[in-house]
Amino acid sequence: MPILESELIRQIRRRADRSSGPVRIGIGDDCAVIRPRGGEDIVVTTDFSIEGVHFRRDWHPPESVGHRCLARALSDIAAMGAQPMACFLSLALAKSTPQKWVDGFLRGFLKLAERYSCTLAGGDTSSSLSGIVADVMVLGSLPSGKAVLRSGAKVGDTVYVTGSLGGAAAGLQRLQEQKVPQPARKSLRGMTGSQHFFPEPRIAMGEFLRQNKLAHAMIDISDGLSTDLNHVCEESRVGAMINSTLLPIAKHATLEHALHGGEDYELLFTASPKAKVPVEMAGVPITEIGWVTRGRGVYITDLTSKPKRLRPRGWEHFRKS
Numbered sequence: 001m002p003i004l005e006s007e008l009i010r011q012i013r014r015r016a017d018r019s020s021g022p023v024r025i026g027i028g029d030d031c032a033v034i035r036p037r038g039g040e041d042i043v044v045t046t047d048f049s050i051e052g053v054h055f056r057r058d059w060h061p062p063e064s065v066g067h068r069c070l071a072r073a074l075s076d077i078a079a080m081g082a083q084p085m086a087c088f089l090s091l092a093l094a095k096s097t098p099q100k101w102v103d104g105f106l107r108g109f110l111k112l113a114e115r116y117s118c119t120l121a122g123g124d125t126s127s128s129l130s131g132i133v134a135d136v137m138v139l140g141s142l143p144s145g146k147a148v149l150r151s152g153a154k155v156g157d158t159v160y161v162t163g164s165l166g167g168a169a170a171g172l173q174r175l176q177e178q179k180v181p182q183p184a185r186k187s188l189r190g191m192t193g194s195q196h197f198f199p200e201p202r203i204a205m206g207e208f209l210r211q212n213k214l215a216h217a218m219i220d221i222s223d224g225l226s227t228d229l230n231h232v233c234e235e236s237r238v239g240a241m242i243n244s245t246l247l248p249i250a251k252h253a254t255l256e257h258a259l260h261g262g263e264d265y266e267l268l269f270t271a272s273p274k275a276k277v278p279v280e281m282a283g284v285p286i287t288e289i290g291w292v293t294r295g296r297g298v299y300i301t302d303l304t305s306k307p308k309r310l311r312p313r314g315w316e317h318f319r320k321s
């Protein structure tokens with residue numbers, strides 16, 4: 001590690017939120033103490049971010065790595081319709097990690113945590129023999145029994161997605177093909193690649209859909225539409241038909257990116273065809289992309305040719321290239 005572990009913990013503690021809201025005791029004791037309100041359920045998710053697997057130091061600025069490792073977990077909280085409460089960060093740093101990198105990482109992480117009132121309440125630090133590892137846990141809360149599950153889709157439901165799809169995969173592909181020279185990387189962050197470098201978890205959207213009882217089933221699109229919609233269908237014991245002409249494909253992305261590219265962190269949900277689902281929320285579009293069918297399997301059609309099976313090819317598919 002670049003600095004002593006005790007110094008790293010001191011730095012994190014100095015920069016982390018003070019104990020607030022449901023976090024009664026944060027960093028500094030043996031355990032955090034968290035007090036949910038009466039009548040609430042706690043939802044918990046954990047996510048690994050591993051150098052060389054989930055990020056590369058030569059591609060991703062440290063702020064992006066910090067942001068993304070928390071955004072991935074927050075996106076899972078959004079997919080339940082929950083409100084974030086607290087997060088925990090376990091960080092293993094390679095000996096060669098510069099202090100500047102640690103600073104940038106914490107800046108990206110804590111900025112996002114603060115935006116969603118998600119107190120950094122603890123974690124662990126260690127040295128790593130090869131590469132950086134960040135393990136993030138997030139706790140969220142919602143009224144008892146009201147979590148929106150993957151298993152709630154009903155035959156005849158309409159399938160919706162938030163935002164646009166494929167932007168993160170298109171950004172990743174541009175990095176892989178080295179189409180973006182080093183000095184231009186900054187502009188990539190601001191434009192086409194923002195979905196890749198700084199994905200926005202759809203917390204408010206998830207809560208809105210839960211509060212208004214609009215979503216029967218919900219998942220966040222972390223592995224790609226084809227994979228994640230298949231998860232919903234399996235858990236709900238239904239099938240689905242996607243109309244490819246309706247897909248909100250991100251700028252610079254292809255249909256392939258939109259179907260199989262992961263890391264968009266948009267929400268996918270199903271709702272009764274009678275539900276009054278808004279067409280957008282706070283500038284983020286909500287698009288109808290298909291419907292839930294009897295039987296099993298996800299199919300795709302452009303309404304002119306015979307429907308084709310849409311097999312789960314997300315994430316793995318793009319990792320190979």
Ligand SMILES: [Mg+2]
Nearest residue numbers: 076079220222
């Ligand atoms: Mg998820």
